[in-house]
Amino acid sequence: MLFIEHGRAPEPSIARLQDxxxxxxxxxxxxxxxxxxxDALIRQSGFRIEHLxxxxxxxxxxxxxxxxxKARPE
Structure with a gap:
């Protein structure tokens, strides 16, 4: 599976604002x-991330x- 998605930022102040x-x-x-x-959602869905x-x-x-x-099913 190829993916591109926006999500949680790594900066704590931005992440708190996102929450x-x-x-x-x-x-x-x-x-x-x-x-x-x-990335956590993809792993929880049973995929192994090959590239991030x-x-x-x-x-x-x-x-x-x-x-x-890029991810593949486990």
Missing amino acids: RLDRPWGMFAGGCHINRRI AHDRMPGPRIYNYLYEG
């Missing part, structure tokens, strides 16, 4: 969550942290 804004953000953005650790990189897309830091990678 506070997640619920209203989801109501505004059709159920989107901005505070999820995408991080990047930022343009925009506010509360939603621009990206998880990009």
Whole structure:
């Protein structure tokens, strides 16, 4: 599985803000969550991550942290 998804930022101050804004953000953005650790969710779903990189897309830091990678079923 190839994936690219935005999620929880590594900076503690940004992550705390993501936690506070997640619920209203989801109501505004059709159920989107901005505070999820995408790599952890993929592993919990039974996949083994073979490659993982991080990047930022343009925009506010509360939603621009990206998880990009490749995973296979365990």
